[in-house]
Amino acid sequence: MSTTTDHPVIETSGLRKVYRTRMGRSIVAVDDLDLAVPAGGVHGFLGPNGSGKTTTIRLLLGLARPTRGEMRLFGEPVPRALPSVMQRVGAVVEEPKFVPTFTGRKNLQLLAGSAGIPYDAVDSALVQVGLEGRDRERYGGYSLGMRQRLAIAATLLKSPDLLILDEPTNGLDPAGIRDIRDMIRELGESGVTVLLSSHNLAEVQQVCHSVSIIGDGRLIASGRVDDLVGDNTLSVVRVWVADQAAAARHLQDAGYRVTPDGDHLDVEGAAHPEDVTRALAERGVFVRGLTPVRGDLESVFLELTQDATLGREPAASEAGGAA
């Protein structure tokens, strides 16, 4: 179950995918993407809608053919080596897709059968995602959350070394989200490499050890979550005072950037919150309230993707259906 290679589990080099619309227009979904996902742990895959996340995943899994570039899973070139490496890969791509007239169990049994996985694995996968007892109901009658759980159960059938999850908590209730996140964490800690594609930045920050951020089909940033957030900390001190105009003037005189925002001021440039209180107190302005706002993945993500978008031509967008 564990992966013991030093090589990245997922590797792409110069990966490019161009879709052609029915009108003959070319749409670049993935553009010279160089990606490396290290073995073990949970790796976030972030990007705005249409940035090429799902297309990249589909290329890696052999569901779409690249226009150019190289891809490797476990060091093996894909799609050529897919028949051998797919036994080690579990994946959910976009929304769950099963036959609606079959029961959840039947859907899993057919998938297990096609990969030569014993039917016992179906039982344990169903238990793992909490679908036991509902598995003999038709998939068409499942809620979105149950569908999502079934899709995750399908990925667990193979006891994978690499798990690729595309928005796995979509449609789940809070308890379900917590369960799935716990499960992802546990899998990551057990040595399974998890690639988690998500638009939920808080989720990625909570669950992932490392992250790759893409925009317009290109890699914008990659590294450990702590490093990315640390390097880009935007320290804002939120201040509540009686006289906003006077306080803003004094703080600007002291060299800080000040932005009024409703009933408070956002102060940027202070190394510590007490620098702000001291600067105001020295001028006879006293603080009624103060909140230090630390940098997070969301701000890093927004800053990076905004920079990437502003710095590039807007033509590189994605074909319909691909995230």
Add this chain to the structure above:
Amino acid sequence: MRLLGVELNRFRSRRAVVLLLLTATLLTALLAGTALWDTRPVSAQERARAEAQAQLAADDPQLKEDLADCRENPTDFFGPDTVAAQCDNFMVPRVEDYLSRAELDLGRVVDVRGVVLIVILTALLIIVGATFAGSDWQTGSMGNQLLFEPRRPRVWLMKGAAVLAGGLVAAGVLIGGFWVVLTLVADARGLAPSGDVLRDIRLTALRGTLLVGGAALGGYALTMLLRRTIATVAVLFAYAAAGEALVVSLPMERAGDWSLANNVLAWVRDGTRVFDDDIRCAPSLDVCDQSYQLGIGHGATYLGLLLLATLVVSVLVFRRRDVP
């Protein structure tokens, strides 16, 4: 074999497939039932009524007068070479003429209902093959399946094998069942068919089964190409309808060689006579036959090549295409 087992399981578990096969069974039963009902033995009462009507007609004075004239000058009535004895055959009312239905004649059934049954099963099994593949595309489960078995040609082949096997078994059971029932009933009515008729039935049933199995496979292959059941049905309808219209309108001899219907008939019935009004007759001929024989070999080649082309294009495209 493992994957084939999975695909056979998927095939027989699909609700649409089961419903279509049930429909096929009902229609087969209906065809057999109507064949038996339309030829049911006449009752004594019906025969007595027919005898009375025949006698009444025979007693008609005008008929007696005409019959006497015919016996004197038979050639005036029925042309050259007619002899007096034939006048009775042609003119005297027979009891059978007043019975409302004929006896069960399996030689006639194989020509009409036997062919209709094969055509109906062919149409239904095309849809079975198409819906089997169409459902995979429509639900998006094809992508899911490829995550578990990424060897696409293998997936295509095993799904096709499941459809072919399902189609052959369904056709074999239904066509075989149809003829077993009719033969048993004919035996029970004392109308056992001759050896030649039995042989004709067996060969027609065998060719029909192969046609239905091939049609199911073709429907599957075309849908793997077009990704929608409805698209397959539309394309086949357009091919059949537009093709027939084109064949009829083409001002050339033997354009009927390209007709789907003619070739199906040629295959099923070991050749068929095709009427062709573009056939020119020599002015010296008194009688002009504007028809020709389309042989079973032509039918087999036409249908076989059509199926082969569909299979090859389908598998090649599936091997490389992006799967949603």
